[in-house]
Amino acid sequence: MELQVEQIVTWMEKTNEKIQDNKEYLTSLDQAIGDGDHGINMARGFKEVVQKVSGSDYESASDILKDVAMTLMGKVGGAAGPLYGTAFLKLSASVKGKKSIDCGSFVTGLEEALAGMKQRGKSEQGEKTLIDTWAPVTEEMKKAEDFDASLLFETAKTAMEKTKDIKATKGRAAYLGERSIGHLDPGSVSSYYLFTSLAETIRGGE
């Protein structure tokens, strides 16, 4: 299958729904090891994304992804804003001009998104950040032949849950040192919503 513009819209809508529904949960995760705004920031950003892309006419997948990127960059703020913004900007650039995205191109896009976030955040896998969800998802999808909803669900879930055991060395949770262990990384949980929404979108389109 290939991701069409309408599916990207659906992906964003589903992500927004999950984020709005879990706004308080995300905030409470961030209150535990950060500053308690992650839910508020993501909810503000994705609400705008959906307002921007729903009903709009996009010629290409890269165009809509660029708008998603710019909206997140301009509305989320904090650490998550530039990171998610960078991710979608890289994803968009990587599929530049493409009307729709096949799995191979998507994976290349994810790889560039991941590299972009690492560079922007000066971070690596294993530091208890959303990188810890994006990296395994990218890796597993690379092995698959086509979009695979179950694989996405599972990988994102396992990766997100694993962040509980990591001692943070980047982001605000790093200030807590050892005390950060035992808590989920809020950014990984929002990324988990992003990827499960993608999985649901794929499932709908399979």
Place this chain on the structure above:
Amino acid sequence: MELQVEQIVTWMEKTNEKIQDNKEYLTSLDQAIGDGDHGINMARGFKEVVQKVSGSDYESASDILKDVAMTLMGKVGGAAGPLYGTAFLKLSASVKGKKSIDCGSFVTGLEEALAGMKQRGKSEQGEKTLIDTWAPVTEEMKKAEDFDASLLFETAKTAMEKTKDIKATKGRAAYLGERSIGHLDPGSVSSYYLFTSLAETIRGGE
């Protein structure tokens, strides 16, 4: 009987004891309809009074009363400080040069103390202030032939308790208007301690 210097010392010591023991109670009364410092202020003042007069050698009753006045004036602060200070200053002036005080002179002194407080406080009886304890005590003592402990106990107690029913028109409690009804006036309660301590002193000396 006549009040001797030693009895005035006892009077002050007893008053101090009661005030220290009821510091929190006085403060809580003042919290209800004032600013919650009456117990603190009176305790600070009488502690100093006792430090000043206990063990000191006074030639005359008027001298010790003057020291009491100056100490209260300089240590209590708030509304109570100048009022109690004025009262003892007038009392001292009224018995000027006297080694000891007979009942008649004491009553004259009380009358002058009361007049001084009224003038200083621009207040009259019936405004829910310590005047409402001092006025009846002065009046009843005027009728008696000698110092009368029982009379003092009773009059001070009744007068103090009556302040509960008065609507305040002077002092901080006046800000509460009708809401001041149902609460004892803190200054009347501290005055009650002063007069019952006097009564106990008299009883000891009878």
Place this chain on the structure above:
Amino acid sequence: MKKIINNPEEVVQDMLKGLIAAHPNSLKQIPNTTVIVRKGAPVPNKVGIVSGGGSGHEPAHAGYLGEGMLDAAVCGEMFTSPTPDQVFEAIKAVDSGSGVFLVIKNYTGDVMNFEMAAELAEAEGISVEKVVVNDDVAVEDSSFTTGRRGIAGTVFVHKIAGAKAAAGGSLQEVKDVAEKVVANVRSMGMALTPCTVPAAGKPSFTLDEDEMEIGIGIHGEPGIERKKLTSADEVAEELTQKVLDDIKFNSGDEVAVMINGMGSTPEMELYILNGKVQEILHERGLTIHKTFVGEYMTSLEMAGCSVTLLKLDKETKQLLDSDSNAPAFHS
């Protein structure tokens, strides 16, 4: 009670120690008193300006010491008027021979103690005049009662009387302009939480999570009415309206506005309130000459605010605007 203090009975002494340590070049404490005097006082040929009252209202009153404002601040015990001897020391310390002016907030204790000090000073040949500030419209003004309290509006009196003195005004001129300010300044406050006097250990009243108290004073006294907590806009409406109702404002009148925080209300909330207050004043046709948003007259860690309006004329406007280096007077 959670406080950064040592002995609860010695908070005022400890505070003054830290205050002098922070400002050794501009302030001094008269030994064995709680009187803080600005260095350079008495200023030759200038009327000395003294204010003060109970402590717990910081930055009032020591924060207003400076050129063009106060010369001495008498710091009483927590929420307790200072005693006559202390005020007398302050008067003596700032008299240059041109007389001393006392700015008193209208509380029985303050009035009595400052008056007694004035009598002591006059007995020693120092000319003393005074003004009693009573800007709080929460309290009924009546000649049969204690009358309105003095709250945040007092800071405008400090500034304008201080500026008049700095400009060479005589004792009588300082008094006249101070009385003009008092006649034209009104305030109204509210609280979301009470405050706790260290030595008392517990707050003077309690409020539920959804309640506010309207018409509070600045000593943790309960207010005049308890209500359900409303929005900032509604609070602005209520406080501003009460102030506007109290003296006649005509369209075109120029006013100074003070949005005063009671202690723990974040500046953010004060600015939110200010947005609506300004709207109301504009609708009313008033010209806002200057706005002060911040903590000017607090009540320890009480959460809440007050709104003050001062109707200006040419003289008071110019005196309000004149320079002062008092650290706490800034907008």
Place this chain on the structure above:
Amino acid sequence: MKKIINNPEEVVQDMLKGLIAAHPNSLKQIPNTTVIVRKGAPVPNKVGIVSGGGSGHEPAHAGYLGEGMLDAAVCGEMFTSPTPDQVFEAIKAVDSGSGVFLVIKNYTGDVMNFEMAAELAEAEGISVEKVVVNDDVAVEDSSFTTGRRGIAGTVFVHKIAGAKAAAGGSLQEVKDVAEKVVANVRSMGMALTPCTVPAAGKPSFTLDEDEMEIGIGIHGEPGIERKKLTSADEVAEELTQKVLDDIKFNSGDEVAVMINGMGSTPEMELYILNGKVQEILHERGLTIHKTFVGEYMTSLEMAGCSVTLLKLDKETKQLLDSDSNAPAFHS
């Protein structure tokens, strides 16, 4: 949560409205942004100084707008770094052609957003330099982690970089002196109570009536250690010692001291703390050039404080002392 607000999601917008209403002659808001610029900016031939970050730290950052300090403040959402487009607007608004200097607090979000804005500006031919302030010794400094946070010490960087720019310093000279300040400023904070972000509705941590949290940041983050509440003197010892241990201070060094209130701690308590801090510094043989006691970098209504020391040299001392009319910078 008891707050004087309207819609919890719109506190920043409402605050900015009230801020501009209060200071119409000195401040302006760039339309459709949360950027506040001082009137008169860009100042011809002067390096523009931009700072900012999440809101909730008032008077930071808009209170530091003024001659000799900041030219623009970028106000993010509550405790949330502003976005690159906003910072970019600020940069454009204050560039006179002499370049723009960014004062960034060391938080991942702030660093990323400000860096992206700098990239946008450079792409349009504006020279941009920056400094990242990391004064908080509560957090370990390590190149493998996020590193120390930027807290109250940032205000000294605003002042000194701003003064250098006002004195005609080039972009590089401003950067050099700012880096010198960063290398010489250290802070440590503590809290007695947490704070509540309006849209979150509940505090980020809770503390028992007898507990304090040492090493807190300025965003309601939990600190590094929870302890039984001690006396002001012990708090002073603990915070000051941590700061003194972090960089080498020699006897005779001149320092500036900041005792910063986190939001709801009364000034009285800050002065009490200051008394002991000064004693410790004197014992250590340090010369205290200037002391700042008050609320400079808050965390909404958090109760608590921080102690900041800045080691001075001739240049930084003179720049710290130079005039500024920024309303929130006073001692």
